Amino acid sequence: MSTSRTAARMKRIVPFYVMDLLARAKQLEAEGRSVIHMEVGEPDFVTPETVIEAGKNALYAGHTGYTAATGIPELRQAISDHYARSLSISVDPARIIVTPGSSGALQLVMSVLIDPGEEVLMTDPGYPCNKNFVELVSGVPVGIPVDADTNYQLSSTQIGNSWSGKTRAVMVATPSNPTGTVVERDEMVRIYAAVKERGGHLIVDEIYQGLVYDKKGYSALELADDLFVINSFSKYFGMTGWRLGWVVAPEAYVESLDTLAQNLFLSCASISQYAALEAFSPQCLSVLEERRQEFRKRRDFLLPALQEIGFQIPVTPQGAFYLYADSSRLTADSFRFAYDLLEHQGVAITPGKDFGIHSPDKHVRFAYTTSIENMAEGVRRIKEFLSR
Ligand SMILES: Cc1ncc(COP(=O)(O)O)c(C=O)c1O
Structure with missing residues (x-):
């Protein structure tokens, strides 16, 4: 054998x-x-020079050990402050969990939400790993074909039409990879309503937030507290190799995410976390x-x-x-x-x-x-x- x-x-x-x-x-x-x-x-x-400096300083200051699985409190607070300053959204730092890239956040969220055989709706085309995060927990990724008619994004109507007895969650990314298109705020409101009406979860990947060109971006966090918003230091902050992201979760899920993060990752890289504190400085x-x-x-x-x-x-x-x-x-x-x-x-x-x-x-x-x-x-x- x-x-x-x-x-x-x-x-x-x-x-x-x-x-x-x-x-x-x-x-x-x-x-x-x-x-x-x-x-x-x-x-x-x-990565911007000041962040690199902060990373070097973190090393010499001896920040070389494990941290709390949910991230250092200063960083969770700094992310919360960033939402308040840049988008006027108030987010309790206790709902922010720092993860090894948004990839880590996606693994945690799928693991906490999806039972074997349950479906997660997502766009096709879409970010290829999303499907695999669902596979990893023996869920069923369901790709919904999207094209120019809906700005290459899911619409609330498509979500309604594709919902089955096994659907548990919907994933959207705005702006999206590979299409660069955004879900307009009004449509996000309808998507959120369509998902909630059916008792599901909405997961919004905002990893390209900040990289929006023609009008001011928004965050789905403006709409409600009971959705999962994923973000990362990788793209806008230019820190792909530092492997640092976060998820803002509904309060009721924080404990489960924390437990899982302890088991899967112990903690994120301490140096990256201290460096990332500098990412929000005006400079x-x-x-x-x-x-x-x-x-x-x-x-x-x-x-x-x-x-x-x-x-x-x-x-x-x-x-x-x-x-x-x-x-x-x-x-x-x-x-x-x-x-x-x-x-x-x-x-x-x-x-x-x-x-x-x-x-x-x-x-x-x-x-x-x-x-x-x-x-x-x-x-x-x-x-x-x-x-x-
Ligand atoms: C839409 C989207 N989500 C998540 C990721 C994962 O990025 P990271 O783990 O570096 O945060 C990527 C990377 O390309 C992406 O395009």
Whole structure:
């Protein structure tokens, strides 16, 4: 008998296709080829200097041990203060649980809410790991196809139509990965009502909060206390590698989340937590605002440039740093297209296949996590590729 048998769920948890593409891109670069990276979902800016300093200071101050599983009290308070200052929302720090990235928060929330066989509704396309967090607890992820008609987001009507006797929760991400679109506040109110009417839970992933370009963002925390809001230091704060996020939970769930966090993680990295205290300082926030403006410029450059060469992007994404482009006028197979583009022109983008099963062949994702100069060169190369 084989000793390498894995649990059945592992058959349903697939790796990112883009990782293979990234490995190939690295190989090409090692061979001396130039590659324009528009596949990477993390800011190209390093963590702001003042946060790095705070991290160094934390080390020398001896903050090298475990902390409380829910996070150091100063950080929970600082996150609460940030909601009050930036969005005028009052959040009890006791409801804020600091986690190893929002990935840690998503694991905790799914584990606390979902029993085997229960369904979680989410968008297709969507962030690929969401499905796997549900698989991990033997739940059933249900992808609902979304397109330009609903801004590539779930609508309350779709939620109503997809609800079954087994549905337990709905996940939305605003702004979203891979589409960069937001759920308008009015629609979020309707979504919340649709979920609550049916006795379910709403989980809102706000990891790209702060990276909204055309109007002031909001948080679903404005609407009610009995929903789960996930956030992270990764994207807006430029701290992907520090592995720090948080969840704001309904009071009744804090104890269970704490118990689980103790068991799964013991605590988050202490150094990261002390460094993150500095992330909310006026000095750091002004650096982050400059970066937000830069991302907006990049979006405003890349969107028309891609449309001009034949990609269709029917709604202007309002946030994050992604453009989810319909490539069907240019290719019938976006997966092959992404590979050929890399091989022939040294341009790396993410094929739609990574984000779900709803028309993945017709879509690719561009991340504007590189300079306008690089993107201009990328677009030039794609144009050349298309005219061959
Ligand atoms: C929508 C969304 N949620 C969650 C995550 C996880 O990020 P982290 O664990 O770094 O906070 C990502 C990362 O790309 C994401 O795009």
